[in-house]
Amino acid sequence: MTYQGYRGALLHYLDEQTPEYFADGLLVINQHTGTVERCGDAQTVLADFPGLAVRQYDNALLMPGLIDTHIHYPQVDVIASYGAQLLDWLNNYTFPTELNFSDPAVAEDAAEFFLDELLKNGTTTALVFGTVHKGSVDAFFSASEKRNTRMICGKVMMDRNAPEGLCDTVASSVADTQALIDRWHGNGRQLYAITPRFAITSTPEQLAAAGRLLADNPGVYMQTHLAENKDEVAFVRELFPDSKSYLDVYDQYGLLGERSVFAHCIYLEDDDYRRMNESGSKISFCPTSNLFIGSGLFKLDDQPYPVEVSVATDVGGGTSFSMLQTLHEAYKVCQLRGSNLPAQRAFYMMTLGNAKALSLDDKIGNFATGKEADFVVFDLQGTDLMKRRQSICKTLDESLFSLMILGDDRAVAETYVAGRQVWSKEKNTTNQAGDL
Ligand code: GUN
Ligand code: ZN
Numbered sequence: 001m002t003y004q005g006y007r008g009a010l011l012h013y014l015d016e017q018t019p020e021y022f023a024d025g026l027l028v029i030n031q032h033t034g035t036v037e038r039c040g041d042a043q044t045v046l047a048d049f050p051g052l053a054v055r056q057y058d059n060a061l062l063m064p065g066l067i068d069t070h071i072h073y074p075q076v077d078v079i080a081s082y083g084a085q086l087l088d089w090l091n092n093y094t095f096p097t098e099l100n101f102s103d104p105a106v107a108e109d110a111a112e113f114f115l116d117e118l119l120k121n122g123t124t125t126a127l128v129f130g131t132v133h134k135g136s137v138d139a140f141f142s143a144s145e146k147r148n149t150r151m152i153c154g155k156v157m158m159d160r161n162a163p164e165g166l167c168d169t170v171a172s173s174v175a176d177t178q179a180l181i182d183r184w185h186g187n188g189r190q191l192y193a194i195t196p197r198f199a200i201t202s203t204p205e206q207l208a209a210a211g212r213l214l215a216d217n218p219g220v221y222m223q224t225h226l227a228e229n230k231d232e233v234a235f236v237r238e239l240f241p242d243s244k245s246y247l248d249v250y251d252q253y254g255l256l257g258e259r260s261v262f263a264h265c266i267y268l269e270d271d272d273y274r275r276m277n278e279s280g281s282k283i284s285f286c287p288t289s290n291l292f293i294g295s296g297l298f299k300l301d302d303q304p305y306p307v308e309v310s311v312a313t314d315v316g317g318g319t320s321f322s323m324l325q326t327l328h329e330a331y332k333v334c335q336l337r338g339s340n341l342p343a344q345r346a347f348y349m350m351t352l353g354n355a356k357a358l359s360l361d362d363k364i365g366n367f368a369t370g371k372e373a374d375f376v377v378f379d380l381q382g383t384d385l386m387k388r389r390q391s392i393c394k395t396l397d398e399s400l401f402s403l404m405i406l407g408d409d410r411a412v413a414e415t416y417v418a419g420r421q422v423w424s425k426e427k428n429t430t431n432q433a434g435d436l
Helices: 043-047 087-101 104-120 134-147 171-186 204-216 230-239 246-252 271-279 287-292 324-334 343-355 386-392 396-406
Strands: 005-014 018-030 035-041 053-064 066-072 123-129 152-153 190-196 219-228 260-264 282-286 308-313 376-377 411-419 420-424
Touching: 005 043, 005 230, 005 308, 005 343, 005 376, 018 043, 018 053, 035 043, 043 053, 043 282, 053 123, 053 271, 053 343, 066 260, 066 282, 066 324, 066 343, 087 104, 087 134, 104 123, 104 343, 104 411, 104 420, 123 190, 123 204, 123 219, 123 411, 134 171, 134 190, 152 171, 152 219, 171 190, 171 204, 190 204, 204 246, 219 246, 219 376, 230 411, 246 271, 287 324, 308 324, 324 343, 324 396, 386 396
Parallel strands: 005 053, 066 123, 123 152, 152 190, 190 219, 219 260, 260 282, 282 308
Antiparallel strands: 005 018, 018 035, 053 376, 376 411, 411 420
């Protein structure tokens, strides 16, 4: 059995209220299985592992790999598109870009870049949209398989209100989705999400087919967009006049549930919160996107019924791959709504909280023994400004808050996937073969 130790300040969460912090911590990885063997105070753990090879980190913080619950890999080239709100942004920038993904070479290139970018930012798991093209998802999972990352992805289902080259049909979307589930769901670390884009781009028949796919394939996920923008909500009302609300459209077709993740949810009706709560559905809060495309201010705290909220970048409506930057913007959204977002809650959300929202907390999200050893080594001195600000921090909370406000990819020294280094800032290389 080969073990490797990683020693430095270490933080993870046992649950939302229970952070476990070791100023001098040690994480022991079983390199054979790529799982966590032990984590705790360095002196205590070392006593049980005589002769352990240990890598020491100073001015660093070891945490579980970050998790992003809503992102579009084909939109790496859509980031920073000027001057439009949702429906125009889709028509003017996003759909033209996604049309290019009929070419497998375009998809492969984007998938490789995208996964490297996530890893440079310390993100090791994400719930990801492909395009309507089946090949886009094959390209994505193939690139993820090479890195052994735990990823969830799905082929977008869309059969109306989009350019012809981006529309599938009910029959082709069902056949492609089922073939992708059969090939990829549970294959290594890859998982599948049924992905109707949103109610505007699917006919009632296609939404019904998506619901049947979800019922027929236990364990797969469902991801879509919901109540992001006022014009979008009005258009949905026109398209589905008999539905009680936007959420009710999805509900009618059997798309709610524990593994269903709805991005945005800015303009929900009170009763929608009740239905989401009752069905165990999850919300994905996308602050940089909601601000950038001018969608609105998400209510993190004052919900009529509690619904589990995760956090996400939503690249390319979102403007950063960094979960630190994402939580920084979430903090500002809360400020504008008169509430607060403590750093400890933010770091919980980007790790164990997001793992729970994806029903993956038995596998990832903290350093419990047996979990998959995905982790990030933050460099607390990643920039001159961070170094200066960290030097006057007196408490852990203060230090975490300044990491979340000032940090981005420059604050990520190293990233590990299943115990293997996949990013090193010092060496400035990503690694797919495991020989850094
Ligand atoms: N609603 C439907 N499609 C999209 C998308 O690609 N991005 C965002 N932010 N919202 C959407
Ligand atoms: Zn999105």
